[in-house]
Amino acid sequence: MNPRLSVRAVFYCQNHILLCKHQDDRGFWYITPGGGVEHGETLEEAFHRELMEELGIQAEMGDVLCIRDLITDRSPTPYLPDHFHQLEVFVEGIKPNFIAQASNLDPAQIGYEWVHLDKLDNILFFPKELVSVFQNRDFSTIYQGHKL
Template identity: 60%
Template structure:
């Protein structure tokens, strides 16, 4: 039996922009919210703090879960995810973000982070694409969003 991976992602707004981790590979530039997997014996808030520091050099207060997304790589037509990946992503509201250090441990293909204007989310390669309107309006109508791209 394969394990389900749990990850936490920071939803951090500043004015009319959203904090995103910026990546580059053969698709060009693409973006996700900062965050990543919860390690064994690590609490959700510890993973939140660690991932935010690694990917942005920032600290913030972790708020409530806004929504949950499920990723089943075998059901997607992509070679960019590990085979058989089954992941639950918890997207949490974030307040009081501030950069306190240089990012120290970028993920594979990550080249930095950006404050992306909300009105540009439709024009970039952003995951989860299905949630763009919710991020733009800051309206998350249900907690479990299911398996979405």
């Protein structure tokens, strides 16, 4: 199996970050907007498609902030498939413009929310290993690797 490539958008407004809100048997949980890059699709095309599907917004794609490996064989995760390997490219989202309703929500997604950065420690946020990176907006280490 090859790793899945994913693009994730990071939008900040003052001391808040824009997150997709989900609900399942764990309660509410949050992730940055984005998802898988399809075959033949550029990273930027996937960025724009995922934002329309999950949030109904158009935005500019900024610089790459960081890259993370997610490998469930090294750190079993109950809500992800066995042998799952995803390479996540987090990019800066610029000038979000809410123009439409979300067209294709992810499973368990119930909407989106601007979350205060101080609250990331108190909510079920993924990737939890990078909470301090997002809170401090410190992307000085571009490759985050696989964190246990």
